[in-house]
Amino acid sequence: MLEELEDLFESSTIRPTFSYVHIILALYIFEKHPEGIGRYRLKENLLIGSGTARSLINKLSEIVDFIEVSGNNKRRGHVLTDKGLRFLKMLKKKIPLLEEGNTKALEEIIIQDKKLNAYICLVKNSADKLNSGIEQRDAAIKVNGSGATCLIFDGNDLKYPKSPNIQNNQVKIGYDLQKYFKLKATEHNTELDKDDVIIVGLGDTSERARLATLNSALTLIE
Structure with missing residues (x-):
């Protein structure tokens, strides 16, 4: 299951400072905020810095397509995509x-x-x-x-x-x-x-x- 997330750690420069637990918890948090959640609130929930939160959001959006901008309005934050929801549903069968x-x-x-x-x-x-x-x-x-x-x-x-x-x-x-x-x-x-x-x-x-x-x-x- 977690092997599907390995691409999120690939980098041509410095390895991301977030870990698997931040990725998984982020998905749970996005699900609880179907209206969208922004980078600041996400970092507060995950106990990570702004730069790490930005990197995590970008990779979840651009690499695995698990999240997207809420209603094409960045000010409302991001929400789970159908693909992200499917992965979370599979994960929640285990947790x-x-x-x-x-x-x-x-x-x-x-x-x-x-x-x-x-x-x-x-x-x-x-x-x-x-x-x-x-x-x-x-x-x-x-x-x-x-x-x-x-x-x-x-x-x-x-x-x-x-x-x-x-x-x-x-x-x-x-x-x-x-x-x-x-x-x-x-x-x-x-x-x-x-x-x-x-x-x-x-x-x-x-x-x-x-x-x-x-x-x-x-x-x-x-």
């Missing part, structure tokens, strides 16, 4: 849920500073690519997030990944939190299936938590 989490409801697994913001992501049928969750935590930290916690659905319960420090079976989360995640899946017209993975990413701002969560999720996507 159907990406939304801000309720830190009060997530207290069981947020053991750090309660002032942190949280985002929730559901990655379908990806448990076979998950080990202890360290790679996903590191991916969150790589984009200046505060970490990430992964949970695997075994068909009945959501459980923590196996840890080299724990010899017995995987530990499942509490009933209320199980119910919370299942409700979130339902709200996004999906449900938890065996081998699905839930990721909770943390950050000092909502935008940072979202970026951290999605970057963690991309480690489970080919």
Whole structure:
């Protein structure tokens, strides 16, 4: 799936400073703004500079034809093209849920500073690519997030990944939190299936938590 985006990184001079997570998140953001979104608002959402945002918009428009000027009016920003919508639809079959989490409801697994913001992501049928969750935590930290916690659905319960420090079976989360995640899946017209993975990413701002969560999720996507 991500190989379709490789052309966006080609350059005769300097390699672009955006990464896959910025491309994917940009598509989610464009979808949420069907009236159009401009470069300034995009950079604020993606936590990138103006030059990087300009480069990303140009490449999404000119190289892969995923976005276009809204109603031929640049002042209204850009919107997704039919091609961009098709790619996002395919992507959302793998990641159907990406939304801000309720830190009060997530207290069981947020053991750090309660002032942190949280985002929730559901990655379908990806448990076979998950080990202890360290790679996903590191991916969150790589984009200046505060970490990430992964949970695997075994068909009945959501459980923590196996840890080299724990010899017995995987530990499942509490009933209320199980119910919370299942409700979130339902709200996004999906449900938890065996081998699905839930990721909770943390950050000092909502935008940072979202970026951290999605970057963690991309480690489970080919």
